[in-house]
Amino acid sequence: MTHPIQARPNQARSNQDVSARTAQRLAWARAGLDDANATLERASIDAGQRSYWRSHGAGVSRIVMDAPPGLEDVRPWLQVRELLAGHGVRVPDVLARDVEAGFLLLEDLGGPTLAQALDADNADAWFEAATGQLLTLQRIAPPDDMGEFGEALLQRDAGLFEEWFLRRHLGLELGCDDSARLELVQQRLMDCALSQPRVLTHRDFMPRNLMPVSDGPAVLDFQDCVRGPIAYDAVSLFKDAFLSWPLARVDGWLARYHARAAQAGLPVPPWERFLRDADWMGVQRHLKILGIFSRLHYRDGKSRYLPDTPRFIAYLDEVVPRHRELQPLGELLETRIKPALRARAAA
16 A cells, blocks of 8 residues: 655755646646646645646636655555545545656545635534544555554654754753653553554544535545544544634534444444543644644745644643643643743744
């Protein structure tokens, strides 16, 4: 299932490279669309190296995925797509492909993502539909060669928070006591993740990666699926990186997911244990995303994500006090992280 990706994330592409790729992309799209006058406009911005382009021309609009060779590899995306589609998950149709060149022609699922379509009145209905898609995905047996959400991945995630958010963004160097507090909580979060029942896990199952189509929502950005903890995708859906809801409402959606998952025969633990697992998975994910958003800003020059930092601090403020075992993180938040954030905002 997995393929080595010849990634060069820090290597800037020259204007000449970009211009040549633009011409190559347009020529390939016109040939695939059989429309010599078709044009392309940017359809969405991706945190990685992929880009998506909407066609305009004589026929129905389509989406071109551009994954430049050496920077991205479309094969994992295609393989996971076939797995999901073969088991009933709503994913985009592939209409044409050139794997070596890094181009795919996809059906156009429309403009707004579910994140843009959700509001307080329609959220219950859309989350019910999204839960149905998630349960379909989780019922798929992960292939033997699928990656594992294991200790190595969890250690990498923990390192992102300390290296990029604490050190690079906040300029914090933790002393022995603070380092011990953080290490203790990170170990508890890892132990929780590793002890949960394992299912096929999207790892970014959030409204921004769902499209509000009638037979969906359709699932996007699934190429990094792994065998992982059952609570991970549910908490990703309801505690989004870009959209927040009141905690009581989130708990209600988690309870509804839990009931439907149990009815579907998925290996969810009893409700109280599941809620704890979801809370802790949320904390693990939020710490990781703080690191990722900081890395995108400082390393990759992608600064649009960093202003969402307060959302994740608010998530932590909601959940950490519910669990005595996470109190060392609460102390670190109050004594070091929040003062550093205030100082940075005042500078």
